[in-house]
Amino acid sequence: MTDQAEQLRTATRTKGLEQAAYSNRQLAGQSRVLAVTSGKGGVGKTSLVVNLGLALSRLGYRVVIIDADLGLANIDVMINSVSRYNLTDVINGSKNIRDVIMKGPLDLKIIPGGTGLFDLANLDQARRGVLLDQLSELEDEGDFIIIDTAAGISRQVISFVEAADDFILVTTPEPTAMTDAYSVLKVLSDRGLKDKGKIVVNLTRNLQQGHKIFAGLSRVVQKYLPSMELNYLGDVRHDPAVSNAVHSFVPFVISNPQSAASTAVSRIAWRIASNSEAEQPFRRGIAGFINQLKGLS
Ligand SMILES: Nc1ncnc2c1ncn2[C@@H]1O[C@H](COP(=O)(O)OP(=O)(O)O)[C@@H](O)[C@H]1O
Ligand SMILES: [Mg+2]
Incomplete structure (x- = not known):
């Protein structure tokens, strides 16, 4: 008779990593909240968020993306979908959080942030309560909740990063991107953050x-x-598949799964998934994220 571990190994051999990851997921319970940020804009944060989300979906995880890059929100463009509502409608009480979820490929779920999350500090108690209650429903929707933040060191960005279980800081090899990445790390270190930083180098x-x-x-x-302790998640090469994907409105892990960028992002997804399983007992989930945001605002 085979035990559970043996079944998992068999699944890995016979049905591949995807099935094994799916089995692992069923052992897990809580969402893991990842904030993806950068010092400088235009370093590939949104491309990474969308394709990483899809790569995690391919591994069998349920993924929700929150588009929180106010002003430069463009996840909907990358998946060629139009958002009619956003978190502001949720705060106003006119929509339920499930009504504002857009569906992407591979069952990826996307929540347009609107100005919603940014107003947190200015909201009255009742509206803040509505937002926080509604966000907590996401615990049932996603194994991973990935937040695409704005670039830089604004108070909102820093609060999302602090409230998340992990943050991924995207930089490129450009000196300006690196000095800006360092500035983010400096602010986070000054605020006492130590060991949840993961680095992706894009456009190598x-x-x-x-x-x-x-x-x-x-x-x-x-x-x-x-x-401060940093971990390296990997790099993504400069790859024409990325801009082709943006022009064709189909994310590159779908339109060009053999491309260098797709292989790189899939590897990053696998690393995140493995870390996540290992760190399962330590995650705070969306409830932790919300409580932390409440405390900060
Ligand atoms: N690895 C890559 N190879 C080629 N082009 C890339 C790569 N990553 C991002 N880009 C391009 O860089 C631009 C900015 O990417 P985007 O994801 O919107 O950045 P951000 O969200 O950080 O502002 C886009 O035109 C995108 O196609
Ligand atoms: Mg962006």
């Missing part, structure tokens, strides 16, 4: 560049922000 030009950039950033962080 060769195999070694991602590692080199991460090593460089780590050295500076070790020297000037010694309490």
Whole structure:
């Protein structure tokens, strides 16, 4: 007779990683909240969020994306869908959170943030209560909740990053992107954040560049922000498949799954999923995220 672990190993062999991940997911209970951020704009944050979401869906996880990049929100464009409502309608009480969810490919769920989350500090008690109650329903909708934040060190961005279970900081090899990434880490370190930072280097030009950039950033962080610990999630090469996908409104992990960018993002998804299973007891989930936001506002 085979035990559960053996069944899982058999599933891995016979049906591949996807089935194994699905079985793992069923052992898990709570959403994991990931905030994806960057120092500088235009570094590929939104492309990563959408394609990472899809890559996690492919692994059998349920994924909800919250588009919280006010002003530059463009996830709907990337999946060629039009959002009629957003979190502001939820706060006003005119819509339920499930009414504002847009469906993307592979059952990906997307919530347009509107100005909703940004108003948190200015909302009266009743409206804030509505928003927080409604957000907590997402616990049933997603194994992963990925938040696409704005770039930079505004108070809102920092509060999302602090409230999330993990944050992914996207940089490119450009010196300006790296100094801005460092500024984000400095603010977070000053606020006492230590070990939930994960780095993705986008738009790399060769195999070694991602590692080199991460090593460089780590050295500076070790020297000037010694309490902070960074983890490397991987790099994504400069790949024409990414901009082709934006032009054709079909995310690259779907339109071009063999491309360098797709392979890279799938690897990143797999790393996140494995970390997530390992760190399962420590996650705070959407409830933790909400409580933390409440405390901050
Ligand atoms: N790995 C990549 N290879 C080629 N082009 C990329 C890559 N990542 C992002 N881009 C392009 O860079 C631009 C900005 O990407 P986007 O995801 O909108 O960035 P952000 O959300 O950080 O502002 C887009 O035109 C996108 O197609
Ligand atoms: Mg963006």
